Each structure stands twice: as structure tokens, then as C-alpha cells.
Amino acid sequence: MKVYINEMEMHVEETTAYGLRKKFKEDADIVIVNGFPIKEDMIIKEEDRICFIKKGEIPKRNELEALMASRHTPKVHEALKKGRVAIAGAGGLGSNIAISLARVGVGHIKIMDFDVVEPSNLNRQQYYIKHIGMKKVDALKEILKEINPFIEVEAKDIKVEKENIEELFKDVDIVIEAFDNPVYKAILVGEVLTKFKETKVISGSGMAGFYSNNIIKTKKINNRLYMCGDDLHEAGLNEGLMAPRVAIVANHEANTALRLLLNETEV
Incomplete structure (x- = not known):
């Protein structure tokens, strides 16, 4: 047998x-x-x-x-190891997403950001005091390789702009948008959907405050675009970002990527 x-x-x-x-x-x-x-x-x-x-x-x-x-589950590991996921942004959303995807064994994770770790990041982002001053992508790559040494982690210390989107995302199956700035969110989502015919996009928002967990949802907008969040609570004055809700939205995004890599397309 x-x-x-x-x-x-x-x-x-x-x-x-x-x-x-x-x-x-x-x-x-x-x-x-x-x-x-x-x-x-x-x-x-x-x-x-x-x-x-x-x-x-x-x-x-x-x-x-x-x-x-x-x-x-049997056969899941083999499928995930073939997956190629890009995460644009290595802050609260991006660092949490990357860690979840590394733990489940997604074979190639590309992370992009141009910022450094600073003290106020530690309230919700997956960094430690020792990482303060480091480039976020370098710190996150270090963490991911400690979690799972068997995956490929590509760290890009770069600002994602309209002009470089095609080059940065041409070799991945899924693009996960994890920006703070709504303008850059819209640019990235629009450019990926326009320039690529099969790449899936997952976008996150609406995670501020300490409102109910249960209003955070994943929505399928069309066959290639998924939105995660509560559609209500964006960061702003008197609406801070804190670890629990940021991590909930991040893991909605990570789980959506997981499902898509396993050809589960419904939410």
C-alpha cells in the first residue's frame, strides 16, 4: 500500500x-x-x-x-508551493498578510515598500524594536525566512508608481494591495486589472477603530477583484489603526489569496 x-x-x-x-x-x-x-x-x-x-x-x-x-489538508501544500503572490505595502496590512501566507507555505512572496520601520508602527505591524530604522521589506523578509525557510521571498525596496506597475507585477498570480493612501490603492488596482488579463487583485480597507469584528467582510466585485474590509471606517482623526482590526482585514486578504490559489473563487 x-x-x-x-x-x-x-x-x-x-x-x-x-x-x-x-x-x-x-x-x-x-x-x-x-x-x-x-x-x-x-x-x-x-x-x-x-x-x-x-x-x-x-x-x-x-x-x-x-x-x-x-x-x-492533503494536496493543499503542493498547490500553494506553486503560488506567486505580490504584496504592495509592508505596513499593518502587508506585514500581517505576508506572515500568514508564509505560514501556509505560499512558494513565492514578493513584498514591495520604500519605508523604514519606526516606533509607531509597532502598535499594529509585525515588526520588533530591533527592526526600528531598517527598511520594512528587509525586516519582513528576515521575519518570513525565520518562519518558513522553504519559500522564496523577494524584497523590493521601491515605491510602486503607475509607471513601474507592469514591470513589478508581471510574474505573479495574485496582487494584494496593502496601501494606506486611497489614491495609490485606486491606481494599483486599476493598472493591474487593465494591464493583465488573468491576474487577480485583492484590496483591503475599512479597518480603523475597535468596531465589531462581524462587519468586516470579503466581497467579490468581479472575477478578478476582491475587496476586504467594512466599507465604513477608514483611518482618520479620532479613528486610529489598532492591531486587532488591522489583522482581521489582513487575514481576510490572506485567506482570499489562499482560496484563489486553490481555485476557490467564491467568497
């Missing part, structure tokens, strides 16, 4: 998960079958994916990626 053990194809005679554990990693504390940790033994079927993990043990590099992907 063909199964996958820690993502390695194996041909086995044993038909139970715990039987395989005894054979391949008897000291494993966690047994994951097809993305779910089991609490009692079960029958294994053809093509099942089983992962054995010993708590606290740092695996060899060639095992680490398999163990990181073990909680994904």
Missing part, C-alpha cells in the same frame, strides 16, 4: 497509524493523519498522509517542511 510518511512516499504492509508509528518513529508524541492529529489508532488507507512528531525535537532540515505542512 502506498502512503506518505512525513511527506515521503512509502510502500508499507502495516495498516494502522500506531503500527506505522512503532515502525518508523516509536517515540513520536503526535500522530497526524491527513492534516488532523489523532487521539486513538485508526486504519490507514491508500494515499493517506501520516506525520510523526516528537515534541521539542528540532527536526532535520529535510524533514522540517513536511512537518510544517502536516496540518494542511
